[in-house]
Amino acid sequence: xxxxxxxxxxxxxxxxxxxxxxxxxxxxxxxxxxxxxxxxxxxxxxxxxxxxxxxxxxxxxxxxxxxxxxxxxxxxxxxxxxxxxxxxxxxxxxxxxxxxxxxxxxxxxxxxxxxxxxxxxxxxxxxxxxxxxxxxxxxxxxxxxxxxxxxxxxxxxxxxxxxxxxxxxxxxxxxxxxxxxxxxxxxxxxxxxxxxxxxxxxxxxxxxxxxxxxxxxxxxxxxxxxxxxxxxxxxxxxxxxxxxxxxxxxxxxxxxxxxxxxxxxxxxxxxxxxxxxxxxx
Ligand code: PAF
Numbered sequence: 001x002x003x004x005x006x007x008x009x010x011x012x013x014x015x016x017x018x019x020x021x022x023x024x025x026x027x028x029x030x031x032x033x034x035x036x037x038x039x040x041x042x043x044x045x046x047x048x049x050x051x052x053x054x055x056x057x058x059x060x061x062x063x064x065x066x067x068x069x070x071x072x073x074x075x076x077x078x079x080x081x082x083x084x085x086x087x088x089x090x091x092x093x094x095x096x097x098x099x100x101x102x103x104x105x106x107x108x109x110x111x112x113x114x115x116x117x118x119x120x121x122x123x124x125x126x127x128x129x130x131x132x133x134x135x136x137x138x139x140x141x142x143x144x145x146x147x148x149x150x151x152x153x154x155x156x157x158x159x160x161x162x163x164x165x166x167x168x169x170x171x172x173x174x175x176x177x178x179x180x181x182x183x184x185x186x187x188x189x190x191x192x193x194x195x196x197x198x199x200x201x202x203x204x205x206x207x208x209x210x211x212x213x214x215x216x217x218x219x220x221x222x223x224x225x226x227x228x229x230x231x232x233x234x235x236x237x238x239x240x241x242x243x244x245x246x247x248x249x250x251x252x253x254x255x256x257x258x259x260x261x262x263x264x265x266x267x268x269x270x271x272x273x274x275x276x277x278x279x280x281x
Contacts, residue, residue: 001082021048025142030054031071031187035177060128144170191271219255240265
């Protein structure tokens with residue numbers, strides 16, 4: 001595996017790739033776990049060249065968020081990627097990505113998808129994601145890029161961006177990787193202490209309960225959401241939202257919707273957890 005840290009090195013390595021190769025991109029912020037490795041495995045099985053990126057993107061963190069404490073373990077991560085057969089790893093510095101600073105940087109904004117769910121409590125977050133992902137798409141020029149289902153809102157807006165801005169890139173979603181108690185893997189799980197880690201799977205359990213009740217025909221979604229929020233609050237979480245929505249549009253769902261998903265976000269101590277589940281097959 002080749003490790004490059006500058007855009008010039010990346011372009012050179014990308015230009016050297018055979019033009020008949022299918023190039024797959026797995027963008028990450030590092031702190032890799034089995035969920036990321038599942039993205040890599042999927043890319044490896046479908047592409048002849050796999051390019052991974054590790055960049056903790058300051059543009060997608062709010063002023064009181066965990067940009068400083070986000071796990072940065074490049075040596076460990078690059079070993080894992082090497083073992084998985086990644087061809088090229090791009091791990092730039094903040095200065096390399098935003099040489100003129102972050103404040104005056106051009107931003108990609110997707111208003112219709114960013115002012116709901118996580119967008120409500122994280123203003124600017126998704127614009128930061130869209131901006132860095134579009135930069136990575138321009139730099140890497142992949143044929144396909146892989147994202148995790150856990151970040152469904154993120155992948156929905158990236159799909160919209162790819163469509164709206166005519167990126168010739170396929171977006172593929174890889175199923176959420178869970179531990180044996182159902183907790184969706186996330187780099188942020190490393191912030192949880194032992195007691196919190198034992199409690200954290202209750203977010204998944206709350207979503208499973210909502211999904212099962214919806215499938216059994218319960219159609220008062222507001223009540224289901226309120227009950228789930230209460231059960232999480234009783235267990236010691238600070239719930240942000242539980243919401244039954246249409247998967248494609250992210251609009252509030254009703255019993256006529258055909259692609260319903262249930263979304264949840266809650267804090268456990270300082271750690272913000274998110275998850276979502278498909279309701280309709
Ligand atoms: O999902 C993530 O890790 C990040 O949001 C991404 C897509 C790598 C952009 O920084």
